Amino acid sequence: MRHDSLADKNCAVARTWSIIGERWTMLILREFFRGEHRFDPIARKLGLGRSVLTDRLRMLVDEGILERRHYDSVPDRLDYHLTNKGEDLYTLLVAVIEWGDKWVVDEPPVTLTHKKCGHQPHLSLHCEHCETELTRRDIHAEFAPDAW
Amino acid sequence: MRHDSLADKNCAVARTWSIIGERWTMLILREFFRGEHRFDPIARKLGLGRSVLTDRLRMLVDEGILERRHYDSVPDRLDYHLTNKGEDLYTLLVAVIEWGDKWVVDEPPVTLTHKKCGHQPHLSLHCEHCETELTRRDIHAEFAPDAW
DNA sequence: CAGTATCCTCGAGGATACTG
DNA sequence: CAGTATCCTCGAGGATACTG
Numbered sequence: 001m002r003h004d005s006l007a008d009k010n011c012a013v014a015r016t017w018s019i020i021g022e023r024w025t026m027l028i029l030r031e032f033f034r035g036e037h038r039f040d041p042i043a044r045k046l047g048l049g050r051s052v053l054t055d056r057l058r059m060l061v062d063e064g065i066l067e068r069r070h071y072d073s074v075p076d077r078l079d080y081h082l083t084n085k086g087e088d089l090y091t092l093l094v095a096v097i098e099w100g101d102k103w104v105v106d107e108p109p110v111t112l113t114h115k116k117c118g119h120q121p122h123l124s125l126h127c128e129h130c131e132t133e134l135t136r137r138d139i140h141a142e143f144a145p146d147a148w
Numbered sequence: 149m150r151h152d153s154l155a156d157k158n159c160a161v162a163r164t165w166s167i168i169g170e171r172w173t174m175l176i177l178r179e180f181f182r183g184e185h186r187f188d189p190i191a192r193k194l195g196l197g198r199s200v201l202t203d204r205l206r207m208l209v210d211e212g213i214l215e216r217r218h219y220d221s222v223p224d225r226l227d228y229h230l231t232n233k234g235e236d237l238y239t240l241l242v243a244v245i246e247w248g249d250k251w252v253v254d255e256p257p258v259t260l261t262h263k264k265c266g267h268q269p270h271l272s273l274h275c276e277h278c279e280t281e282l283t284r285r286d287i288h289a290e291f292a293p294d295a296w
Numbered sequence: 297c298a299g300t301a302t303c304c305t306c307g308a309g310g311a312t313a314c315t316g
Numbered sequence: 317c318a319g320t321a322t323c324c325t326c327g328a329g330g331a332t333a334c335t336g
Contacts, residue, residue, distance in 0.1 A: 104163045106218045108160065302333090308328090311322100
Protein backbone atom coordinates (compact mmCIF):
# COMPACT_ATOMS: atom_id res chain seq x y z
CA MET A 1 0.00 0.00 0.00
CA ARG A 2 1.21 3.46 -0.81
CA HIS A 3 1.53 5.67 2.21
CA ASP A 4 -0.48 8.40 0.47
CA SER A 5 -3.59 6.31 0.82
CA LEU A 6 -3.57 6.96 4.56
CA ALA A 7 -5.11 10.32 3.78
CA ASP A 8 -8.21 8.54 2.46
CA LYS A 9 -8.88 6.30 5.44
CA ASN A 10 -11.77 7.14 7.69
CA CYS A 11 -9.50 7.43 10.67
CA ALA A 12 -8.49 10.55 12.54
CA VAL A 13 -5.08 9.11 13.35
CA ALA A 14 -4.28 8.06 9.78
CA ARG A 15 -5.41 11.37 8.32
CA THR A 16 -3.62 13.46 10.91
CA TRP A 17 -0.48 11.38 10.58
CA SER A 18 -0.49 11.79 6.82
CA ILE A 19 0.02 15.50 7.56
CA ILE A 20 2.30 15.67 10.58
CA GLY A 21 3.74 12.13 10.67
CA GLU A 22 6.86 13.07 8.80
CA ARG A 23 10.38 13.70 9.91
CA TRP A 24 10.49 17.49 9.76
CA THR A 25 6.91 18.72 10.03
CA MET A 26 6.59 18.78 13.80
CA LEU A 27 9.96 20.48 14.21
CA ILE A 28 8.99 23.15 11.71
CA LEU A 29 5.75 23.73 13.58
CA ARG A 30 7.61 23.97 16.86
CA GLU A 31 9.58 26.91 15.47
CA PHE A 32 6.30 28.71 14.87
CA PHE A 33 5.12 28.02 18.38
CA ARG A 34 8.43 29.44 19.54
CA GLY A 35 7.62 32.68 17.76
CA GLU A 36 9.55 32.25 14.56
CA HIS A 37 7.79 33.25 11.34
CA ARG A 38 10.31 33.35 8.55
CA PHE A 39 11.98 31.05 6.07
CA ASP A 40 15.69 31.70 6.52
CA PRO A 41 15.93 31.49 10.29
CA ILE A 42 14.03 28.21 10.28
CA ALA A 43 16.14 26.79 7.49
CA ARG A 44 19.32 27.75 9.35
CA LYS A 45 18.12 26.55 12.71
CA LEU A 46 16.87 23.17 11.60
CA GLY A 47 19.59 22.65 9.01
CA LEU A 48 17.31 20.96 6.54
CA GLY A 49 17.40 21.28 2.76
CA ARG A 50 15.85 24.53 1.56
CA SER A 51 13.74 22.70 -0.99
CA VAL A 52 12.36 20.47 1.75
CA LEU A 53 11.36 23.49 3.80
CA THR A 54 9.74 25.10 0.76
CA ASP A 55 7.77 21.93 0.19
CA ARG A 56 6.65 21.53 3.82
CA LEU A 57 5.57 25.14 4.13
CA ARG A 58 3.54 24.86 0.98
CA MET A 59 1.91 21.70 2.29
CA LEU A 60 1.13 23.28 5.66
CA VAL A 61 -0.41 26.29 3.92
CA ASP A 62 -2.46 23.97 1.68
CA GLU A 63 -3.68 22.13 4.75
CA GLY A 64 -4.73 25.39 6.35
CA ILE A 65 -2.28 25.07 9.22
CA LEU A 66 -0.18 28.07 8.24
CA GLU A 67 -0.96 31.18 6.28
CA ARG A 68 1.34 33.46 4.34
CA ARG A 69 1.39 37.19 4.89
CA HIS A 70 3.07 39.76 2.70
CA TYR A 71 4.39 42.98 4.12
CA ASP A 72 3.73 45.94 1.87
CA SER A 73 6.30 48.03 3.70
CA VAL A 74 9.08 45.47 3.24
CA PRO A 75 8.54 43.93 -0.19
CA ASP A 76 10.84 40.92 0.09
CA ARG A 77 9.65 39.94 3.48
CA LEU A 78 7.12 37.20 3.89
CA ASP A 79 5.80 35.83 7.14
CA TYR A 80 4.05 32.60 7.95
CA HIS A 81 1.56 32.46 10.78
CA LEU A 82 -0.30 29.67 12.48
CA THR A 83 -4.02 29.60 11.73
CA ASN A 84 -6.52 28.49 14.38
CA LYS A 85 -6.18 24.98 13.04
CA GLY A 86 -2.44 25.25 13.49
CA GLU A 87 -2.66 26.82 16.94
CA ASP A 88 -4.80 23.92 17.93
CA LEU A 89 -1.86 21.59 17.49
CA TYR A 90 -0.41 23.09 20.66
CA THR A 91 -1.95 20.38 22.82
CA LEU A 92 -0.31 17.73 20.67
CA LEU A 93 3.03 19.51 20.90
CA VAL A 94 2.77 19.68 24.67
CA ALA A 95 1.99 15.96 24.73
CA VAL A 96 5.20 15.36 22.79
CA ILE A 97 7.21 17.57 25.13
CA GLU A 98 5.78 15.95 28.26
CA TRP A 99 6.44 12.44 27.02
CA GLY A 100 9.93 13.37 25.87
CA ASP A 101 10.78 15.06 29.17
CA LYS A 102 9.68 12.02 31.08
CA TRP A 103 11.21 9.29 28.96
CA VAL A 104 13.93 10.43 26.57
CA VAL A 105 15.80 13.43 27.94
CA ASP A 106 17.53 13.79 31.30
CA GLU A 107 17.09 17.41 32.24
CA PRO A 108 14.09 19.08 30.61
CA PRO A 109 15.51 21.41 27.93
CA VAL A 110 12.32 23.46 28.02
CA THR A 111 10.26 24.32 31.06
CA LEU A 112 6.71 25.51 30.65
CA THR A 113 5.26 27.74 33.31
CA HIS A 114 1.90 29.34 33.89
CA LYS A 115 2.57 33.05 33.43
CA LYS A 116 0.29 34.11 36.26
CA CYS A 117 1.53 31.88 39.04
CA GLY A 118 4.80 30.39 37.81
CA HIS A 119 3.70 26.81 38.35
CA GLN A 120 3.90 24.14 35.70
CA PRO A 121 0.97 23.19 33.55
CA HIS A 122 0.17 19.59 32.76
CA LEU A 123 -1.92 17.78 30.24
CA SER A 124 -4.63 15.65 31.68
CA LEU A 125 -7.33 13.44 30.36
CA HIS A 126 -10.36 14.58 32.12
CA CYS A 127 -14.07 13.73 32.33
CA GLU A 128 -16.05 16.93 32.40
CA HIS A 129 -19.06 15.20 33.83
CA CYS A 130 -17.34 13.44 36.72
CA GLU A 131 -14.63 16.05 37.11
CA THR A 132 -12.02 13.38 37.59
CA GLU A 133 -8.79 12.63 35.84
CA LEU A 134 -8.89 9.51 33.69
CA THR A 135 -6.36 6.93 32.59
CA ARG A 136 -6.50 4.70 29.56
CA ARG A 137 -8.18 1.97 31.62
CA ASP A 138 -11.14 4.20 32.37
CA ILE A 139 -11.88 4.76 28.73
CA HIS A 140 -13.88 2.80 26.22
CA ALA A 141 -13.39 3.25 22.49
CA GLU A 142 -16.34 2.80 20.18
CA PHE A 143 -15.80 2.55 16.44
CA ALA A 144 -18.15 3.81 13.78
CA PRO A 145 -19.25 1.17 11.22
CA ASP A 146 -17.15 2.74 8.49
CA ALA A 147 -14.13 3.43 10.67
CA TRP A 148 -10.83 2.14 9.40
CA MET B 149 22.03 17.46 8.07
CA ARG B 150 21.12 13.84 8.37
CA HIS B 151 17.82 13.23 10.05
CA ASP B 152 19.42 10.71 12.40
CA SER B 153 21.17 13.50 14.20
CA LEU B 154 17.86 14.65 15.64
CA ALA B 155 18.26 11.89 18.20
CA ASP B 156 21.30 13.71 19.59
CA LYS B 157 19.76 17.12 20.06
CA ASN B 158 18.97 18.26 23.55
CA CYS B 159 15.34 18.69 22.71
CA ALA B 160 12.42 16.60 23.84
CA VAL B 161 10.57 17.18 20.59
CA ALA B 162 13.49 16.25 18.35
CA ARG B 163 14.30 13.12 20.32
CA THR B 164 10.69 12.00 20.57
CA TRP B 165 10.10 12.71 16.91
CA SER B 166 13.15 10.67 15.94
CA ILE B 167 11.23 7.72 17.41
CA ILE B 168 7.59 8.28 16.49
CA GLY B 169 7.86 10.88 13.72
CA GLU B 170 7.72 8.35 10.96
CA ARG B 171 4.96 7.31 8.64
CA TRP B 172 3.96 4.02 10.21
CA THR B 173 5.03 4.14 13.84
CA MET B 174 2.00 5.87 15.32
CA LEU B 175 -0.39 3.64 13.38
CA ILE B 176 1.39 0.55 14.61
CA LEU B 177 1.16 1.82 18.17
CA ARG B 178 -2.51 2.54 17.73
CA GLU B 179 -3.10 -1.12 16.97
CA PHE B 180 -1.60 -1.97 20.35
CA PHE B 181 -3.80 0.53 22.11
CA ARG B 182 -6.71 -1.11 20.34
CA GLY B 183 -5.80 -4.41 21.91
CA GLU B 184 -3.86 -6.05 19.12
CA HIS B 185 -0.64 -7.82 20.03
CA ARG B 186 0.52 -9.90 17.11
CA PHE B 187 2.48 -9.53 13.92
CA ASP B 188 0.21 -10.95 11.24
CA PRO B 189 -3.02 -9.16 12.10
CA ILE B 190 -1.19 -5.85 12.23
CA ALA B 191 0.58 -6.49 8.94
CA ARG B 192 -2.73 -7.38 7.28
CA LYS B 193 -4.66 -4.51 8.79
CA LEU B 194 -2.18 -1.79 7.96
CA GLY B 195 -1.12 -3.31 4.65
CA LEU B 196 2.50 -2.32 5.05
CA GLY B 197 5.53 -4.31 3.95
CA ARG B 198 6.32 -7.14 6.34
CA SER B 199 9.95 -6.14 6.50
CA VAL B 200 8.95 -2.63 7.50
CA LEU B 201 6.84 -3.97 10.33
CA THR B 202 9.67 -6.22 11.48
CA ASP B 203 11.96 -3.25 11.51
CA ARG B 204 9.57 -0.95 13.41
CA LEU B 205 8.75 -3.55 16.02
CA ARG B 206 12.43 -4.14 16.63
CA MET B 207 13.00 -0.41 16.98
CA LEU B 208 10.07 -0.03 19.38
CA VAL B 209 11.37 -2.90 21.48
CA ASP B 210 14.87 -1.35 21.48
CA GLU B 211 13.40 1.93 22.62
CA GLY B 212 11.61 0.21 25.46
CA ILE B 213 8.16 1.05 24.14
CA LEU B 214 7.13 -2.52 23.43
CA GLU B 215 8.26 -5.83 24.90
CA ARG B 216 8.17 -9.28 23.38
CA ARG B 217 6.62 -12.19 25.19
CA HIS B 218 6.94 -15.83 24.27
CA TYR B 219 4.23 -18.28 25.08
CA ASP B 220 5.58 -21.61 26.27
CA SER B 221 2.25 -23.29 25.63
CA VAL B 222 2.07 -22.14 22.01
CA PRO B 223 5.63 -22.22 20.69
CA ASP B 224 5.18 -20.24 17.48
CA ARG B 225 3.18 -17.54 19.07
CA LEU B 226 4.78 -14.32 20.07
CA ASP B 227 3.07 -11.33 21.59
CA TYR B 228 4.12 -7.73 21.86
CA HIS B 229 2.96 -5.62 24.75
CA LEU B 230 3.18 -1.94 25.59
CA THR B 231 5.55 -1.14 28.42
CA ASN B 232 4.82 1.70 30.83
CA LYS B 233 6.80 3.96 28.55
CA GLY B 234 4.61 2.84 25.69
CA GLU B 235 1.36 3.13 27.65
CA ASP B 236 2.35 6.65 28.45
CA LEU B 237 2.02 7.58 24.78
CA TYR B 238 -1.74 7.30 25.23
CA THR B 239 -2.05 11.01 25.97
CA LEU B 240 -0.26 11.82 22.75
CA LEU B 241 -2.50 9.45 20.81
CA VAL B 242 -5.60 11.08 22.27
CA ALA B 243 -4.20 14.48 21.27
CA VAL B 244 -3.90 13.19 17.71
CA ILE B 245 -7.43 11.79 17.75
CA GLU B 246 -8.93 14.98 19.19
CA TRP B 247 -7.19 17.21 16.67
CA GLY B 248 -8.10 14.89 13.81
CA ASP B 249 -11.74 14.71 14.88
CA LYS B 250 -11.95 18.45 15.02
CA TRP B 251 -10.12 19.36 11.85
CA VAL B 252 -9.69 16.56 9.34
CA VAL B 253 -12.58 14.09 9.56
CA ASP B 254 -16.29 14.78 9.31
CA GLU B 255 -17.95 12.28 11.61
CA PRO B 256 -15.65 11.00 14.37
CA PRO B 257 -14.74 7.42 13.39
CA VAL B 258 -13.92 6.63 17.02
CA THR B 259 -15.75 7.86 20.06
CA LEU B 260 -14.11 7.70 23.45
CA THR B 261 -16.31 7.41 26.50
CA HIS B 262 -15.68 7.30 30.21
CA LYS B 263 -16.69 3.75 31.19
CA LYS B 264 -18.29 4.79 34.44
CA CYS B 265 -20.56 7.56 33.26
CA GLY B 266 -20.61 7.34 29.47
CA HIS B 267 -19.53 10.92 28.94
CA GLN B 268 -16.66 11.93 26.75
CA PRO B 269 -13.21 12.61 28.12
CA HIS B 270 -11.14 15.54 26.91
CA LEU B 271 -7.54 16.54 27.08
CA SER B 272 -6.86 19.78 28.81
CA LEU B 273 -3.87 21.83 29.69
CA HIS B 274 -4.27 22.53 33.30
CA CYS B 275 -2.46 24.38 36.08
CA GLU B 276 -2.52 22.28 39.21
CA HIS B 277 -1.84 25.27 41.40
CA CYS B 278 -4.55 27.54 40.07
CA GLU B 279 -6.89 24.73 39.09
CA THR B 280 -7.73 26.46 35.85
CA GLU B 281 -7.56 25.38 32.26
CA LEU B 282 -4.82 27.10 30.26
CA THR B 283 -4.33 28.05 26.66
CA ARG B 284 -1.08 28.61 24.84
CA ARG B 285 -1.24 32.32 25.64
CA ASP B 286 -1.15 31.64 29.38
CA ILE B 287 2.09 29.72 29.11
CA HIS B 288 5.67 30.85 29.11
CA ALA B 289 8.44 28.63 27.75
CA GLU B 290 11.88 28.83 29.29
CA PHE B 291 14.83 27.19 27.56
CA ALA B 292 17.79 25.63 29.31
CA PRO B 293 21.19 27.04 28.24
CA ASP B 294 22.07 23.88 26.35
CA ALA B 295 18.64 23.40 24.79
CA TRP B 296 18.52 22.98 21.04
C1' DC C 297 2.58 -17.53 12.85
C1' DA C 298 6.34 -14.42 12.85
C1' DG C 299 9.22 -13.59 10.66
C1' DT C 300 13.63 -13.61 6.87
C1' DA C 301 15.50 -13.14 2.15
C1' DT C 302 15.69 -10.95 -2.10
C1' DC C 303 15.00 -7.73 -5.49
C1' DC C 304 13.60 -3.50 -7.14
C1' DT C 305 11.84 1.26 -7.63
C1' DC C 306 11.16 5.77 -6.73
C1' DG C 307 11.04 9.62 -4.26
C1' DA C 308 12.76 12.06 -0.12
C1' DG C 309 15.92 15.02 0.82
C1' DG C 310 20.98 16.73 0.96
C1' DA C 311 24.25 20.12 -1.35
C1' DT C 312 25.04 24.00 -3.82
C1' DA C 313 24.49 27.84 -6.86
C1' DC C 314 21.57 31.09 -8.56
C1' DT C 315 17.61 34.93 -8.66
C1' DG C 316 14.16 38.81 -8.24
C1' DC D 317 15.14 37.31 2.05
C1' DA D 318 12.49 33.61 0.29
C1' DG D 319 12.76 31.08 -2.44
C1' DT D 320 13.87 28.16 -7.32
C1' DA D 321 16.81 25.08 -10.15
C1' DT D 322 19.64 21.26 -10.65
C1' DC D 323 21.88 17.22 -9.65
C1' DC D 324 22.67 13.28 -7.11
C1' DT D 325 22.53 9.55 -3.65
C1' DC D 326 20.80 6.34 -0.78
C1' DG D 327 17.68 4.24 1.83
C1' DA D 328 12.72 3.54 2.79
C1' DG D 329 9.63 0.55 1.78
C1' DG D 330 6.65 -2.32 -1.66
C1' DA D 331 6.09 -7.15 -3.58
C1' DT D 332 6.68 -11.76 -3.27
C1' DA D 333 8.38 -16.22 -2.01
C1' DC D 334 10.22 -18.86 1.38
C1' DT D 335 11.06 -21.04 6.40
C1' DG D 336 11.21 -23.17 11.17
